[in-house]
Amino acid sequence: MDILDRVAVLRGAGRDVISLCAGEPSGGAPAEVSHAAASLHASGRALTYTSALGIRELRAEVAAHYGRWYGVDVDPSRVAITTGSSGAFLLAFLAAFEAGDRVALARPGYPAYRNILRALGCEVVEMDCGPEVRYQPTPELLAAAHGQGRLAGLVLASPANPTGTMVSRAELAAVTAWCLEHGVRLVSDEIYHGVTYPEPGAPDPRGVCAWELDESAVVISSFSKYWGMTGWRLGWMLLPEDLVRAVDALAGNVALCPPAPAQYAAVAAFTAESYAECDEAVAEFGRTRRLLLDHADRLAWGPAAPADGAFYYYADLGPQLATWGSSSAYAAALLEQAGVALTPGGDFDDRAGACSVRLSFAAGSLAVGEAIERIVAFQQR
Incomplete structure (x- = not known):
């Protein structure tokens, strides 16, 4: 910045x-989203607070998106719309972890993960993930970190920032299985899904969603990257059932609700156009x-x-x-x-x-x- x-x-x-x-994609929001926003503002409609977890129609569209892209059946009640993915990370970390918990990250990695976690009193455990592991966490690295003190969580990003590397289905399955075996909460950052460059015929061309493997993970995504809507400040989470109520309560205190105009316009992000x-x-x-x-x-x-x-x-x-x-x-x-x-x-x-x-x-x-x-x-x- x-x-x-x-x-x-x-x-x-x-x-x-x-x-x-x-x-930041240079093209901006899809035309359908911009038209929806213009119509909304031209209508003179009062833009009031929404539900803390977002408007129902947008949560339903996000849930349907997972059926289209990943074949995952998502209950809209487990979708939380947030003020960007940044708001999602804050709420997820508050709900899933306690002060003093040890949470693992890949190094190099997106700095806001560690900065938010440290601000909340968590102990950040950075694992050196170099080219030999394609800059991504592995069960072996997790086991080594866990051996030095119990891990409460893992933040994994695929595609990752800054490296752009992705985990395969088999690699994510191995990490997910390790997390389940050891009681470690997986937070899967999937905000770059869809912005991928697979070879023709490659499996999982948009990326593998953690909920294809384990619905106890927290999945975080955003309208900022694939949809190019960075300044609209709109993201979302897929929540395990045990975190829904906590995130709902926290969201109402942290921001009351995500930006209402962006929410209503973003419904148009899921059209074929x-x-x-x-x-x-x-x-x-x-x-x-x-x-x-x-x-x-x-x-x-x-x-x-x-x-x-x-x-x-x-x-x-x-x-x-x-x-x-x-x-x-x-x-x-x-x-x-x-x-x-x-x-x-x-x-x-x-x-x-x-x-x-x-x-x-x-x-x-x-x-x-x-x-x-x-x-x-x-x-x-």
Whole structure:
């Protein structure tokens, strides 16, 4: 967010800056959703508080979505609409864990997990998940962490931020079985489902939902990524039965309800037209990813994660570190001198992150293509 603030300052001063630091699709909401929002506001309808867990029609649409994509029968009463996935993580952690509980995460990983957990008094157990395990937790890593003190939970993301890596059905089944055997609550972050790049005919092309394997898991998702609705601040959870009442009570205290206008408009996200529009946006992400991978040698960085899904390229800076010393110094210079904003890896990994950067290719092929040229020129100075 500090980098985004600096981008805004530079643009305000007239600088041409390509921002590849935020995980934000450039296309925005599907047309059907925008039309629904415009009609809602034009109607003059009073927008009052909704149920703490969201309007019934949106919860029903989310439940039906799981039947279409995963063949999972979801009771709408176990769907909670939240203020973004951020609100979902806060409510899930409050409901599922107590202060002092040990909760495991992959490192590198999304920093808000650990920041929210620590703010709530939980002990964060970061497992070093490198390329040898495709940056994802394994039963062996969990067993080692559990042996040092009982784990209460595991947060697993597939596709993951910042690496874009995914777990297969077999891998998720193994982790789920381990969690069930040891009484560890699985929180499955699935906000990038649908933003994936499978080979033709690959199984589970959108990702595997944890509820296909275990309905005692908490599943968290969002309208921000596949639907491109970041600023609408709308996410959801699939809740185990034992957490529904707790989350309902907490939600009414934390935010009263999710944003009402966004909820009513988001019902249109589940039309055939909206799905088609979002699939085309994902196809464009795929073309941009291909462009980036085809030019990876020109960047002259080090090893990178495979980016199975999401829209991130997470790479070691390799030989560039000899000049700049750290990814933070490199990213700062690149922004000021070349007008390209990347995210240094320190937020994602407080050990090895100083050597890595995350490039978001959500901005599209034109922006990424121009950024590559600027990066190459910057490194040749």
